[in-house]
């Protein structure tokens with residue numbers, strides 16, 4: 001149960017860094033909370049006497065300007081680094097295009113062979129299919145090779161959607177008429193699940209994302225037919 005308090009176990013380097021940054025910022029939040037609560041307790045407990053000492057104290061004014069400034073910088077700098085990491089590097093081995101529709105995802109792997117295009121619909125309760133993960137199973141999952149630099153272009157065919165993979169530490173808005181870029185490279189094989197993360201209509205909850213990570217050999221085999 002305590003396992004589900006944190007973020008999901010991640011498949012990739014960026015996800016692990018996001019997890020570390022989350023823990024680190026929670027630590028700072030806790031530190032601020034304890035500091036504020038202690039000072040409130042001290043002031044209330046002293047019946048207002050302590051407040052007189054706070055008047056026109058240059059040292060105190062300097063401290064409560066500089067210390068929060070450093071705290072904000074220590075949050076802002078790593079968070080900016082992470083954002084640039086997610087946008088990715090320049091070179092890629094594979095480009096995947098994920099387009100959101102009401103209410104399914106369509107994928108294109110264009111720079112490989114003749115190009116692959118398919119739609120990915122959720123498999124529902126009434127489809128007589130054994131559901132392993134409720135509301136997360138799709139008929140055509142996105143099969144990709146692990147240990148590969150992959151660029152994901154996220155777009156939309158109608159309204160705003162968002163392509164999100166929590167176990168990859170990734171999320172990008174899918175806007176009609178523009179492409180957002182994500183860098184996706186995973187260290188181990190397995191299954192990643194995600195959902196549309198922008199309220200897009202009545203079936204918003206029923207357009208899951210399923211990415212299967214396989215070896216290059218299996219990837220080539222699965223697209224050979």
Ligand SMILES: [Cu+2]
Nearest residue numbers: 161162196200
């Ligand atoms: Cu959507």
